[in-house]
Amino acid sequence: MDLRESAEDLSFRHEVRAFLEDSLGSDFAVVRGRGGPGDERALFDERLAWERHLGAHGWTCVGWPKEHGGRGLSLRQHVIYYEEYARAQGPGRLGHIGEGLLGPTLIAFGTPRQQQRFLPPIVAGDELWCQGYSEPDAGSDLANIATRAERDGDEWTVHGQKVWTSLAHWADWCFVLARTSRDADPERKHRGISYLLVPMRQDGIEIRPIVQVTGDSEFNEVFFDGARTGTDNVVGGVDEGWKVAMGTLAFERGASTLGQQLNFRNELGAITEVARRNGAAADPVMRQRLAQAHIVLEIMRLNALRTLSRGESGTLGREAMIGKLFWATFHRGLGELAIDVLGADATVCGEAGTGTGSGTGYDPNAFQRQFLFSRSDTIYAGSNQIQRNIVGERALGLPREPR
Numbered sequence: 491m492d493l494r495e496s497a498e499d500l501s502f503r504h505e506v507r508a509f510l511e512d513s514l515g516s517d518f519a520v521v522r523g524r525g526g527p528g529d530e531r532a533l534f535d536e537r538l539a540w541e542r543h544l545g546a547h548g549w550t551c552v553g554w555p556k557e558h559g560g561r562g563l564s565l566r567q568h569v570i571y572y573e574e575y576a577r578a579q580g581p582g583r584l585g586h587i588g589e590g591l592l593g594p595t596l597i598a599f600g601t602p603r604q605q606q607r608f609l610p611p612i613v614a615g616d617e618l619w620c621q622g623y624s625e626p627d628a629g630s631d632l633a634n635i636a637t638r639a640e641r642d643g644d645e646w647t648v649h650g651q652k653v654w655t656s657l658a659h660w661a662d663w664c665f666v667l668a669r670t671s672r673d674a675d676p677e678r679k680h681r682g683i684s685y686l687l688v689p690m691r692q693d694g695i696e697i698r699p700i701v702q703v704t705g706d707s708e709f710n711e712v713f714f715d716g717a718r719t720g721t722d723n724v725v726g727g728v729d730e731g732w733k734v735a736m737g738t739l740a741f742e743r744g745a746s747t748l749g750q751q752l753n754f755r756n757e758l759g760a761i762t763e764v765a766r767r768n769g770a771a772a773d774p775v776m777r778q779r780l781a782q783a784h785i786v787l788e789i790m791r792l793n794a795l796r797t798l799s800r801g802e803s804g805t806l807g808r809e810a811m812i813g814k815l816f817w818a819t820f821h822r823g824l825g826e827l828a829i830d831v832l833g834a835d836a837t838v839c840g841e842a843g844t845g846t847g848s849g850t851g852y853d854p855n856a857f858q859r860q861f862l863f864s865r866s867d868t869i870y871a872g873s874n875q876i877q878r879n880i881v882g883e884r885a886l887g888l889p890r891e892p893r
């Protein structure tokens with residue numbers, strides 16, 4: 491496959507770049523480079539307006555098929571879009587859970603009614619979503635969930651607790667994994683789980699923020715105490731939610747991260763700049779580490795191209811299975827590099843309110859936030875250990891882990 495950019499792709503790249511430069515250079519300059527991991531609470535109203543601006547100009551959900559409100563982009567152009575977004579330092583997307591996780595799931599598994607009801611507000615930036623999977627006793631072992639839903643006439647009532655629910659405090663809806671029946675055989679506990687779409691703004695749901703080490707609180711505990719949703723808001727059939735849940739996870743670890751290396755490149759650029767200024771780059775070991783980070787980013791770019799060259803049809807091959815493990819491990823190391831470049835200065839934080847406004851007792855700078863938040867990269871969306879199991883079992887065909 492020819493990996494050079496075609497004239498069509500190049501013209502697409504210029505179109506995206508012009509739109510982003512124009513928008514972020516004027517009305518939306520304030521959100522440039524803001525939000526996202528470690529800075530998630532920043533500028534909510536302004537970033538919501540940005541979502542709607544993107545939606546109004548057809549720049550949300552660009553990889554979705556046209557009949558569902560997307561642009562029907564090829565995987566390659568989808569990645570170009572992510573690259574240009576990172577290059578322009580577009581703000582952390584408030585709608586990314588709806589756009590990247592729930593939307594593709596509904597397109598694959600939803601009923602026409604569910605698609606018509608839920609997809610347009612995601613495209614327009616009018617409804618935000620959160621993901622209700624993890625519980626205190628169910629993370630990697632997701633089938634262990636205890637949250638349950640019971641049928642009550644033409645509604646389901648939900649009881650239980652979710653945890654680590656990113657952006658629940660802003661979300662209008664949550665896709666919730668709940669137990670609707672129980673198989674007596676513990677080996678088959680993934681049976682009897684349903685995938686429910688639950689409105690967040692109702693009695694019966696309590697959201698408690700969890701303050702993270704960054705000082706931010708992008709995730710929450712969510713308590714369901716008789717929360718209600720309609721019986722037509724079950725995706726993929728009652729008791730049949732496991733395959734839908736796995737489909738969502740595949741989207742979470744898939745194409746959306748292929749353009750990632752440009753975000754990381756921006757971060758490495760900032761780290762290198764500080765290393766030049768504060769003298770850290772004079773140290774030969776530090777120079778090696780900076781060069782090594784550059785090399786790994788280049789490998790990531792080439793690997794993205796390799797994945798693309800096999801996955802033009804839209805489905806990613808087994809090469810993609812190393813993606814999450816690779817970028818998460820690299821990015822955690824990049825956070826450590828940032829702190830080492832700062833040296834002794836890394837041990838001092840600004841007072842609350844002096845920096846990016848995390849709202850707690852101290853205010854880490856960008857490198858400190860990057861370091862602290864990147865510790866979680868190797869945990870969310872499947873920990874490194876779970877990713878290795880996936881690579882071993884599904885990509886390499888090794889014997890399955892004993893259950």
Ligand SMILES: Cc1cc2nc3c(=O)[nH]c(=O)nc-3n(C[C@H](O)[C@H](O)[C@H](O)COP(=O)(O)OP(=O)(O)OC[C@H]3O[C@@H](n4cnc5c(N)ncnc54)[C@H](O)[C@@H]3O)c2cc1C
Pocket residue numbers: 620621622623624625626628629630631653654655656657709866869870871872873874875876879891
């Ligand atoms: C920043 C962040 C945002 C998140 N957002 C959300 C969200 O929006 N919605 C949501 O539902 N969840 C969210 N999560 C939760 C995330 O999905 C879980 O933290 C993750 O699945 C791991 O589960 P756990 O924390 O229960 O750890 P555990 O599953 O208890 O794992 C503990 C340790 O044991 C290891 N381990 C577990 N099982 C195995 C195994 N079979 N083989 C080898 N090692 C194993 C793990 O790798 C880990 O090191 C978020 C987490 C973070 C950090």
